[in-house]
Amino acid sequence: MPQLAQRVGRAKPSAIMVIAEKAKQLKAAGRDIISFSIGVPNFLPGEHVYAAAREALQHDSGQYGSNRGADVLLDAFLVHIEKLGFKGYGRANLSIGIGAKQLLYNLGEALLNEGEEICFAAPFWTTYRDIADILGAKANILHCGPEQNYKLTPAQLDGALARKPKVFLFNNPSNPTGMVYTRDEIAALAEVLVKYPETWIITDDIYNSMVFDGIGYHNFVHVKPELKDRLIFVDSVSKTYGMPGWRVGVIAAPENVAKAITTLNSNHITSLPEVITAAAVAAFSGPQDIPEAKCKEFAAKRDIVVNALRAIPGVVCPYPQGAFYAFPDISVAFGKSYQGVKINDDVELCAVLLEAVGVACVPGSAFGEPRAMRISYTCPTAQLQPGLERIQAFFAALT
Ligand code: PMP
Secondary structure, three states, X not given: OOOOOHHXXXXXXXXXHHHHHHHHHHHHOOOOOEEOXXXXXXXXXXXXXXXXXXXXXXXXXXXXXXXXXXXXXXXXXXHHHHHOOOOOXXXXXXXXXXXXXXXXXXXXXXXXXXXXXXXXXXXXXXXHHHHHHHHOOEEEEEEOOHHHOOOOOHHHHHHHHOOOOOEEEEEOOOOOOOOOXXXXXXXXXXXXXXXXXXXXXXXXXXXXXXXXXXXXXXXXXXHOHHHHHHXXXXXXXXXXXXXXXXXXXXEEOXXXXXXXXXXXXXHHOOOOOHHHHHHHHHXXXXXXXXXXXXXXXXXXXXXXXXXXXXOOOXXXXXXXXXXXXXXXXXXXXXXXXXXXXXXXXXXXXXXXXXXXXXXXXXXXXXXXXXXXXXXXXXXXXXXXXXHHHHHHHHHHOOO
């Protein structure tokens, strides 16, 4: 029999999808399941986005488009990122992908040779490790536990960069923790970054519109503009505009990186469809009232979630200030039993929570932190309280 390539064996099925799939099956079998598992926004884009897509469909050329992205999209993105504080970028700094995920994979291909090192903090978004594994790069994972609020410290970053990794990958606000770095924290990390000019910096900031408590969204280039020569800002319409299925990601990067991604696009994907492009343009340049309203809604839900989790004795929940995730340390349950079933770790805990209690959460080990689990609170508010009460009852029943 012919064999599959080794890189496929290194890719693991997403733990998030495994839980989500199981939850779906149980629901289909008639069980009452509340899902806190999947990280997709619970809203749709504004009518102006659909109107732009319909209009584009009327005039669709049906042809291939630009490998870099259509000029209208690039121009709309330039205006959008200027408002986020990215100054002095032009079309030559940009390129597109089928969502941020494909762009991140392409960036890995563009920047990492086999065996070279990429470093990033744990807890991390699951795909980061998979990209490193598939590409045969070495992942240096910097553990940032709940005792440091899941945030990377300048000393940790300094230690990692002293090894001269090829790439430092940073995610703010964070999936899975919901943590957001303050301007001072970003400035302190940027101080370290300027010391190591041989390392590329990728900032995956696709949750930049969802920051609470007036902290604001900050990037290293805002405080150290000289980092612009080796920093790649990754953005997407998925979370900000409620458009995960439309699959549009954009980067702002040094020209040589944007050109490399454009060349890879010419081999991988060619271009984005015209209808999708028009929808993304409308999202970036249209009214921003939906993301703004959603941000407020998520902040209010965050309070409900954190208060409920902190009311459970022994559960530690660092305070998330962005995205739509909470990442409580639930290790107090390990070694205990629920209705006679022993719970040894996060995976077993999430399995019992789903099967016996009817709440789907994702085990923290999927994100490199086995003491925790991820709660995504995008579900309707009416489900939030009952779901949290089930979790509280589960912990109260442990023996
Ligand atoms: N980065 C992070 C941190 C994410 O959470 C996700 C999606 N869950 C992505 C990137 C990928 O986003 P997209 O839908 O644009 O591919």
